[in-house]
Amino acid sequence: MAFRDGPFENIKVPLAWTAAVVVVVALIASIVMIVGDRGTAAGRGETGPVRAGFVAVAGPVGGIFAAPVRWTGAVGDHIGGYFFAISENRRLKAENAELKQWRDQAIAMKTVNERYEALMGIRTDPPVPMAAGATVQDSRGPFARARLIDVGAGKGVRIGNPVMNEHGLVGRVVGTTAGISRVLLLTDVASRTPVLIERTDQRALLTGDASANPRLAYVRGTGLKAGDRVLTSGDGGGFPRGLPVGIVAKGVDGSWRVKLFSDRGAVDYVRVLLFQSFGQLADPNGLNAPPLAGLGSAPPPNANEAAAISDAMTRRTAADAAATAARDRRIAEANADRQTPLPAQTQTAPSPDSRPAPLPSATDQAPTPVPGARG
Known part of the structure; x- marks a missing residue:
């Protein structure tokens, strides 16, 4: 029998009365719980029965009843995390691609900075002024090995200047304009570089033959070994002495060759040594300084003392010059007196009075007897 067919089918309860009854019941339950929650006499902290x-x-x-709510929240979190992970993955992929580009640029810049630091670390003894440049063109052929660099006469570069990278000697300048220079590499067939073997101090000539390893020619002396360091000798005044060139190796043809230090890295950044002659390595003022300048603990002379010293030196120089001139004059007069011929004598007949007296005869020259002497 259905509920509507029972005795209560005609009972109608107003909604307002139902709500009022529920509120009253809840209020009574709350009051009972509050009253029953008071602490007991034995202990104020205990919960009421x-x-x-x-x-x-x-x-x-x-x-x-809370389990379904928890399950529903977990499922919602899982679904939300899934969709959030997809979007986050896409964002991270885009960021990673951008960071890879920055990483590649950072690696390239690090490499360039390291090479710049190595180039700036090049030192010569004695110091030689330098100009830095980069390769703008590489000219290669069956015999030619040359490069163009973006530094020229405007920076003081001249024909014959040595060119180096961070590892060693590259070549020399053979042509220059205001902003561009042409560098002849050591491997070019026209390259000839005086070198020396560091271990034995042997002299040789490094000649290019368009191969990667130029040949050592005209080696003076014996005792050359593979692995010996090769430096510029400075002979001829074209290169400073001691620039690193390479190491000695035995070629497949049996000749001595040199593995260039400059081949250890790309020849794209170089430094040009503004070297003209060995005279520029000395200080003319230092060479022409007074011999006693700076010696001892006495301070350098002031302006008045310097003027007095200069006057004294001038007077001494004038006196020395006068004495030298007088001595030369006396020597010249003495030489002139020796070279003057004697005057010729007049040949005249002697007069009777001027004839010489006759020599005494033998009887006239007899000794006079001494009294008391025996005959």
Whole structure:
């Protein structure tokens, strides 16, 4: 029998009265819980029996009813995390691609900076002024090995200047304009570089033959070994002495060759040594300084003392010059006296009075007898 067919089918309960009854029941339950929650006489901190019973009954029931809510929240979090992970993955992929570009640029810049630092670390003894440049064109052929660099006469570059990278000697300048210079590499067939073997101090001539390893020619002396370091000798005044060139190796043809230090890296950044002659390595002022300048603990002379010293030196120089002139004049007069011929004598007949007296005869020259002497 259905509920509507029972005795209560005609009972109609107003909604307002139902709500009022529910509120009153809830209010009464709250009052009972508050009253029953007061502490007992034995201990103020203990829970009242009414609330304890309610909690004991409502705890499991609340856990059962809360489980679907928790499950629903977990499923929602899982679904939301899935869709968030997809969008986050896309964002991270785009960011990673951008960071890879920055990483490649950073690696390239690091490499360039390291090479710049190596180039700036090139030192010569004695110091030689330098100009840095980069390769703008590489000319290669069956015999030619040359490069164009973006530094020229405007920076003081001249024909014959040595060119180096961070590892060693590259070549020399053979042509220059205001902003561009042409560098003849050591491997060019026209390249000839005086070198020396560091271990034995042997002299040789490094000649290019368009191969990667130029040949050592005209080696003076014996005792050359593979692995010996090769440096510029400075012979001829075209290169400073001691620039690193390479190491000695034995070629497949049996000749001595040189593995260039400059081949250890790309020849795209170079430094040009503004070397003209060995005279530029010395300080003319230092060479022409007074011999006693700066010696001892006495301070340098002031302006008045310097003027007095200069006057004294001038007077001494004038006196020395006068003495030298007088001595030369006396020597010249003495030489002139020796070279003057004697005057010729007049040949005249002697007069009777001027004839010489006759020599005494033998009787006239007899000795006079001494008294008392024996005959």
